[in-house]
Amino acid sequence: MPARRKAAAVATLGLAPLALTALTAAPSSAHGSMGDPVSRVSQCYAEGPESPRSDACKAAVAAGGTQALYDWNGIRIGDANGRHQELIPDGKLCSANNDEFKGLDLARTDWPATAVSSGSYTFKYRVTAPHKGTFKVYVTKPGYDPSQPLAWDDLDLADPVATATDPAPVGGFYTFSGTLPERSGKHLLYAVWQRSDSPEAFYSCSDVTFGGGNSEESGTENAGGTDASPAPTASAPSEEQIDAGTDKSTVENHGHGDNDAGTSAEPAAAANQPKAAGATENLAETGGDSSTPYIAVAGAAALALGSAALFASVRRRAVGGGRTGR
Template sequence: MTARRWIALAAAGVTGVLIAVLVNVISPTAASAHGAMMKPGSRTFLCWRDGLSPQGNIVPQNPGCAAAVSAGGDNALYNWFGVLRSDGAGRTRGFIPDGKLCSGGNPTYSGFDLARNDYPLTHLTSGANFAWAYNAWAAHPGTFHLYITKDSWSPTRALAWDDLESTPFASIKDPARVGQVGTVDGQYNWNATLPSGKSGRHLVYSVWTRSDSQETFYNCSDVVFDGGNGEVTGVGGGGGGPTTTTTTTTGQNPPGDAHCMAIYKITSAWQGGFQGEVEVMNHSATAYNGWTARWTYADGQTVNSVWNGVRSGSGAEVVVKNVDWNRTIPPEGSVNFGFAVSYSGTNSLPTVTCTSP
């Protein structure tokens, strides 16, 4: 399993070897928006749901999902909302090569370019009005363009640009957003009519272009036009996974402006302990000059050490402030700090918030 897990849970009974970690100075890095089509579900989203277990491991049971992970690695599922190109600038044909549309030409997601007919499938009705949902893990303005495959396309052939109808069947600018960013419940929602005259297997191809940066997202959603109303088949494993998650929450700074995001990750675990990391992200238009992240443990976890941050608070309350070298976070930038924790029994995930002065 990759160490960089966005959705990671430590469970009692997990064993491993604690590897010494060199403490490095962490400099600000570019912070991305995050999101993926949820209705109809993209390949990465539905395969994440298919494989997610109560212990936080992601082991897909669906054969298409398992093949994608085998070919490209499981990091694509721990980061199911990151099928993007930071240099995309809304480009499509001539930028993303044929056969690599579902990964957006991003090597992390190359397994999802595999031509297969057994990915999870959303059942739809041609010409019907449909309630679309796109995850807003990190919210930004932009436009969603929706394409559909031609009748000549086959799921046994990797998607090429000539397999898509030449123009989008719908384009939606800055749709309404509901729920809390940094969670699965944070979503863009809109209604749009599905293409008429379609039957059988198809792909819905979505391109989300941010209007405040060059970042562009590319998603493939496997659908079948058979009179359905959004039902999903082919998702099993650990009960289809949860519909919500609390690994990430946003703080508010100033009140009412939720632009500081804190992402809590468990990077390695062993019997009775784990190592974690929090990424503090600035999604505002101005630089941060200092920051604070805080959470409260519910199961008696004890923080033994913190690096690249200074801890205050006591007991179950954890408050971590910046050190001198990582106090500044530019707009759309981020910094990380790490920590080591011991615990016994259960190890539920905390809700993390962040603020800047």
């Protein structure tokens, strides 16, 4: 085979697998958790997985270990497809029936809480890989008892306090408005983010205190009936804290993971390495969406087709040259 034909064949064969890899890649997994009012898992992560300050977060770590907190943005069901009540039993709503996060299901009155008031509220959902979908936030009914395991019947499912479809991610957050009803004392907000480009859904529990006071003023007894230290005011993790824990996370905090919350498309440490200068920003910061993988697919396909055309052109010239030389 002449050198030119051989080079063209090598180039085409080398590019084809890359194009096929892109063409067979499915849209990847999103990640996130409620940032305001801060979710239980985000609050405990902000306190520090290895040495949390609040009694509730200490108990959560004792029950489920520290990994759940490093994986704060991975409470999910990959094939939910709207079947939330079917797949998540009573008492396991905050963990989404995932044993890794079972510490978040502990029935306690001293979970750190965000002070809220009835009326309009701006929700902020911390997202580390944005995708199309719908958010619904539910509040517990009057008479909710935080010392009992959270059940679906505890939530006012008929009247979500917020619903938002495809809000634009800005600065790492999906921001949308809702209205909190008249309540008093400790309550819980349950957020469900159901993707529309995948059956995957994400879940989070946020403890709140109605009445304008902070949660330190409402600390009572824990689920065991013994005196507990007052619940501290909840606070979301900072960007520095999120970045500091990425090497211990099993989900990709700055990019798109796969369809398994317990694994990532590549080792977490590698997936979360700082980008080289000039590299594309995190999609959560730039407002990218699920169309991004398809742009890459189109580019790879075009590259493969162009290489094939080049090979055919070189082959024709080589064949023509051979005939001329006869």
